[in-house]
Amino acid sequence: MKQRYFDDLKAGDKFQSEAVEVLGAAIVEFAHKFDPQSFHLDPATAERTMFKGLIASGWHTAAITMRLFVRTLNFVEGAIGLGVDELRWPNPVRPGDLLRVETEIVDVRPSRSKPNHGIVRLRNVTKNQRDEIVQTMSAAALVPRHAVGDR
Amino acid sequence: MKQRYFDDLKAGDKFQSEAVEVLGAAIVEFAHKFDPQSFHLDPATAERTMFKGLIASGWHTAAITMRLFVRTLNFVEGAIGLGVDELRWPNPVRPGDLLRVETEIVDVRPSRSKPNHGIVRLRNVTKNQRDEIVQTMSAAALVPRHAVGDR
Numbered sequence: 273m274k275q276r277y278f279d280d281l282k283a284g285d286k287f288q289s290e291a292v293e294v295l296g297a298a299i300v301e302f303a304h305k306f307d308p309q310s311f312h313l314d315p316a317t318a319e320r321t322m323f324k325g326l327i328a329s330g331w332h333t334a335a336i337t338m339r340l341f342v343r344t345l346n347f348v349e350g351a352i353g354l355g356v357d358e359l360r361w362p363n364p365v366r367p368g369d370l371l372r373v374e375t376e377i378v379d380v381r382p383s384r385s386k387p388n389h390g391i392v393r394l395r396n397v398t399k400n401q402r403d404e405i406v407q408t409m410s411a412a413a414l415v416p417r418h419a420v421g422d423r
Numbered sequence: 424m425k426q427r428y429f430d431d432l433k434a435g436d437k438f439q440s441e442a443v444e445v446l447g448a449a450i451v452e453f454a455h456k457f458d459p460q461s462f463h464l465d466p467a468t469a470e471r472t473m474f475k476g477l478i479a480s481g482w483h484t485a486a487i488t489m490r491l492f493v494r495t496l497n498f499v500e501g502a503i504g505l506g507v508d509e510l511r512w513p514n515p516v517r518p519g520d521l522l523r524v525e526t527e528i529v530d531v532r533p534s535r536s537k538p539n540h541g542i543v544r545l546r547n548v549t550k551n552q553r554d555e556i557v558q559t560m561s562a563a564a565l566v567p568r569h570a571v572g573d574r
Contacts, residue, residue, distance in 0.1 A: 306486035308493060309501030321500065322537075330504045331489050335457035335482045342459060349472065350460030353481045359507040386473075 278390030289340035296367030327364035351413040370401040429541030440491035447518030478515035502564040
């Protein structure tokens with residue numbers, strides 16, 4: 273699998289992740305650990321909420337999105353998250369949904385403080401098997417550059 | 424433990440969560456599932472990164488923050504996340520760190536589309552045992568109101 277550097281990216285580049293299925297058991301497990309609320313924890317109780325059934329924690333969707341993004345971009349040494357804005361969950365994620373992430377590179381610039389790195393701004397859109405958007409976010413990440421001798 | 428409704432909150436209210444220890448094994452487990460990058464996965468490899476040791480995924484810190492927040496505010500029926508902005512990780516989380524969350528209610532208003540709910544805007548600041556800020560975020564959540572007959 274191709275490993276990427278900052279230098280391999282330019283504004284406008286688009287990437288599509290593989291798809292991953294979200295199992296009901298994983299929704300419940302994540303909720304027990306991190307987001308113990310009725311609509312994430314128990315199918316029967318969730319039936320009586322406005323969601324009419326179990327839905328994933330938004331933080332679970334965000335974490336799944338991170339996995340898909342990391343595997344798709346596959347940065348050498350990894351991408352260090354600087355911050356996230358406009359994180360939204362316009363539609364719920366339900367058991368059995370197949371999620372995939374579309375990444376668009378919005379901006380790239382060398383880091384002033386860390387000359388071996390560049391700053392990448394990107395937008396991630398997470399969709400389900402019906403092409404409904406379940407999450408959107410903008411992010412900035414610090415990504416390694418090629419060593420000068422490599423270029 | 425007191426259960427809260429939208430009507431129990433006003434702008435300026437502040438809450439402090441309990442503290443929770445972040446174990447190295449939990450950092451690695453979360454990373455394997457959701458953020459498989461070297462500085463989150465393996466202490467030896469992480470030693471050779473700019474962090475000089477294992478650090479938690481920002482999404483892990485966000486998920487831990489959610490747990491602490493949910494347990495502190497303890498909304499009846501739960502709080503439905505509408506969105507998050509200005510999510511930042513100014514300092515890394517390392518194995519053995521004790522995290523706690525300070526919540527400030529920024530704004531409250533009734534929901535126009537869902538009369539049984541109100542919208543709460545809040546700011547969560549997550550700190551470690553040395554009072555260093557490891558995460559900040561702003562969020563909006565949909566929270567149940569008292570039934571009219573209850574007021």
